[in-house]
Amino acid sequence: MATYPGAMRKWALLAAAILTEVTGTLALRAFQDHSAFLAVVVPGYVLSFVFLANVLRTGMPVGVAYGIWGACGTALTAVLATLIFHDPFTAPIILGIGLIIAGVLLVEFGSHNAAEAPAAGETA
Template sequence: MKQWLSLLAAILLEVTATLSLRAALDHPAWFAVVALGYLGAFVALSHVLRLGMGVGVAYGVWAATGVALTAVLATFLFGDPLTASMGLGIALVIGGVLCVELGSQAAHAAAPEQEGTNA
């Protein structure tokens, strides 16, 4: 559970930093939020890895969720377009990450069985 909470923190920090880039175009003070957000995101992501989550799963969920949240929030905050094809792309990215996560869980579940057959 700690892994997922830390990953959520990494995602929210990265999305905040990315959206702040847009705000910094008009108000340079937002660059401080950008720097702190990205730094915090990488620290939180490192913590997730230290807690034992696989890098493929952690990075995949982090990146895909970040892309999806940034696209949706930019629509509300900045009036960016969110078309049906963009929605489909977001769904495909999330589906791909879900496949990676499910594959990772299956591999972990099979690992004890494989260790027992090597004797």
């Protein structure tokens, strides 16, 4: 990972998108018990998409950004829902999260290989 400020900003925006989406999702679950949590659900999702749009403006490929956002959001939501709401966290859930993360890593590595490969008709 590069250490220049643009790369740090890109990853900070992506982390913010993930955290606000997870907050919105957990608030959606809490809304089932307390209607006041609706005040967190909508802003959480709106902010998440605003941050994600800004990640895309930094030049991160949409497949990579969305994949990381989705995978990390899914994993973090599952863990926190277990801790906060006592949702199940079984071996199949753990395996599923691992497969999602593996898929995102393949997309990430594939995007780097595609960016580095010469275009059709060009020589390296």
